Amino acid sequence: MEATKSKPHPPGRIKIVDALTALLEQKEFNAITTAEIAKNAGVTEALIYKYFKDKRDLLHQILSAFLKDYHSKTLDDLRGIKGSINKIRKLIWTHFNVYSTNRVFARILLIEVRSHQDFFNSETYTLVKDYSNILLHIIEDGIQSGEIRDDIPSKIMRQSILGSIEHICLTRIIFNREILSDSLTEDLCNFLFIGIEKQG
Amino acid sequence: MEATKSKPHPPGRIKIVDALTALLEQKEFNAITTAEIAKNAGVTEALIYKYFKDKRDLLHQILSAFLKDYHSKTLDDLRGIKGSINKIRKLIWTHFNVYSTNRVFARILLIEVRSHQDFFNSETYTLVKDYSNILLHIIEDGIQSGEIRDDIPSKIMRQSILGSIEHICLTRIIFNREILSDSLTEDLCNFLFIGIEKQG
DNA sequence: AAAAATGGGTGAGTAATCCTCACTCGAGTT
DNA sequence: AACTCGAGTGAGGATTACTCACCCATTTTT
Structure with missing residues (x-):
């Protein structure tokens, strides 16, 4: 047994x-x-x-499988990294990288599922939230430890980071342009962190 | 005549x-x-x-009308404002505000049209790009004048700003929650600007 | 060992819905 | 008086997501 x-x-x-x-x-x-x-x-x-309940449910199931993989991959990637800022950088890189190497996943998540309200009430959407919460917890830990500013709501920071990544990737995916994870991570982190890091 | x-x-x-x-x-x-x-x-x-060519074309035409309005409203709103940073703050506020007060417009732009590739080759999409270029030019002016950092690609900054706004609004629109333009603008600008403004 | 249940898989059909085509009607124009 | 033209119609066709009754092989129950 x-x-x-x-x-x-x-x-x-x-x-x-x-x-x-x-x-x-x-x-x-x-x-x-x-x-x-x-x-x-x-x-x-x-x-x-x-x-499958219907055609869209099939799509949701495919996305679910991807998301479960991605979730545990993200947790793995973060192991052994010290400091919230370093973790965020790694998470951003992993995020760019998965969109870069897995266009179908990117298309489904960024384009296909969003147009139906019921996705946002689906089981699959809770997986998206779970992933999103990894970042939120990193941010909150960083605030606790004094590494990250405490004068901005953590959820705003999270949404800004994720929104930045997705918007940067969206046109690249739509028009089938390359996503260069390394340089994009460099630029975006460079842009965002000086706003995140506690001054002085 | x-x-x-x-x-x-x-x-x-x-x-x-x-x-x-x-x-x-x-x-x-x-x-x-x-x-x-x-x-x-x-x-x-x-x-x-x-x-209308088809059902989606009807949707695109409606969005077009909205966008034309919004574009000229944005230009009006920016008149008389001095400084790139101040202009960006105003643009962000106007953006939040239009989503806040016009849910149908927000839904169409953020949710409905994106799921079909041909939107991105449509006449209507060029209007979106036109709007997006307003922000790009503000950023580039700011780089020229020394108000904004010159070590990050201006397009990355633009996409990060717009992506942040849209991601913040998306869930609020989906779940029909309020969009408080004033406080969201405050928080987002507070977060982004210290990364944008030239240090020292 | 016979019977029953279970689960993977099918063939034929239906209802919904987007879109087309040939057409009408009335108001100018020449 | 004949002609054009733009607004609008009615009936129908093609596509397509989805359903239902059913088959057959393997496993479980009696």
């Missing part, structure tokens, strides 16, 4: 997820039909609705 | 635009059907396609 073995997904489900993921490399979600997904997966359309 | 009198829109067109604008107060674009728009406008569905 193995401990908490979440049973593997059935082959049909895997094929459907893979098919949509692959199709998203080529065209936007709205332009992909369920018939197309089924054909590429080698299953029937009806099977999609056995495993 | 009057100068460049762009002929007024036909009544049917106006009714269609008004109908969709009103419906957008209540529900999201994707949930609004062409039949619904036509019914609310008191015209037939076919008329929509006389004046």
